[in-house]
Amino acid sequence: MAALIKRRQVIIMVFALIFAGGTGYGFGAGLKPKQFLELYGKPIIIYTLEHFENHKNVDEIVVVCLESHINELKRLIERHGITKVSMIVPGGKTGHDSIFNGLIAMKDKAQDNDIVLIHDGVRPLITEKLITDNIEAVKQHGAAITVEPARESVVQSYDQVKINDVPIRSQMYIAKAPQSFYFKLIYEAYKRANKDHRKTIDPAHLCSLFDIPMFMVTSSKNNIKISVPEDYYMFRALYEAIENQQIFGI
Numbered sequence: 001m002a003a004l005i006k007r008r009q010v011i012i013m014v015f016a017l018i019f020a021g022g023t024g025y026g027f028g029a030g031l032k033p034k035q036f037l038e039l040y041g042k043p044i045i046i047y048t049l050e051h052f053e054n055h056k057n058v059d060e061i062v063v064v065c066l067e068s069h070i071n072e073l074k075r076l077i078e079r080h081g082i083t084k085v086s087m088i089v090p091g092g093k094t095g096h097d098s099i100f101n102g103l104i105a106m107k108d109k110a111q112d113n114d115i116v117l118i119h120d121g122v123r124p125l126i127t128e129k130l131i132t133d134n135i136e137a138v139k140q141h142g143a144a145i146t147v148e149p150a151r152e153s154v155v156q157s158y159d160q161v162k163i164n165d166v167p168i169r170s171q172m173y174i175a176k177a178p179q180s181f182y183f184k185l186i187y188e189a190y191k192r193a194n195k196d197h198r199k200t201i202d203p204a205h206l207c208s209l210f211d212i213p214m215f216m217v218t219s220s221k222n223n224i225k226i227s228v229p230e231d232y233y234m235f236r237a238l239y240e241a242i243e244n245q246q247i248f249g250i
Contacts, residue, residue, distance in 0.1 A: 016052040019064040020121030021091025021098040035121045047124035060086040064102040112184035119178040122226040134180040141215040147173035148219040179203040
């Protein structure tokens with residue numbers, strides 16, 4: 001494949017693991033899952049996949065999807081000309097389970113030193129540069145977490161009533177995605193977590209539990225996650241602004 005990377009004479013492949021197993025929490029009961037909501041006739045998940053499809057260093061894409069929507073996703077992938085998706089894997093009960101399902105499915109084809117970028121299917125405004133920065137950070141450090149500096153003060157509360165701490169804002173960052181690793185490192189971490197019956201919010205949380213060193217990659221602007229209806233309207237506004245900038249140079 002054209003996107004193979006050489007490191008110490010070892011051929012390294014780059015995988016994107018996209019988890020799109022959410023059921024639409026925050027959008028109301030009975031509505032279409034948020035990753036399948038459309039903007040200008042194209043679902044959010046396709047906008048996301050296109051960034052990895054078009055990146056020259058990404059070799060394969062594995063998608064973790066709601067089992068009830070796998071056939072719909074297959075049709076969408078074919079309709080929109082996405083060619084790098086090699087597997088679609090049923091999601092689990094939680095985001096933790098969904099990511100682990102994807103890693104298990106990759107076990108037979110991913111080598112220990114292959115790189116995997118774990119990304120939300122509902123973060124459709126990722127950029128080529130951010131994907132590149134994550135790949136390079138993994139090659140340098142082994143584990144890379146996309147972050148954004150906190151723009152407001154962060155408070156900590158143990159009981160959701162009393163504020164226990166207000167950390168120094170300049171030291172606070174928001175973990176975003178992609179979160180990227182050598183395959184063996186993150187697969188073994190998830191396997192250990194499952195053996196210990198520990199469920200985590202995301203790979204960064206998992207690594208923190210096991211004291212795995214992580215290194216920061218600065219997020220691109222507008223790398224929002226679409227979780228509630230307000231996020232969808234923000235995505236639409238940002239997408240239109242980006243398109244207008246390309247067309248009119250504003």
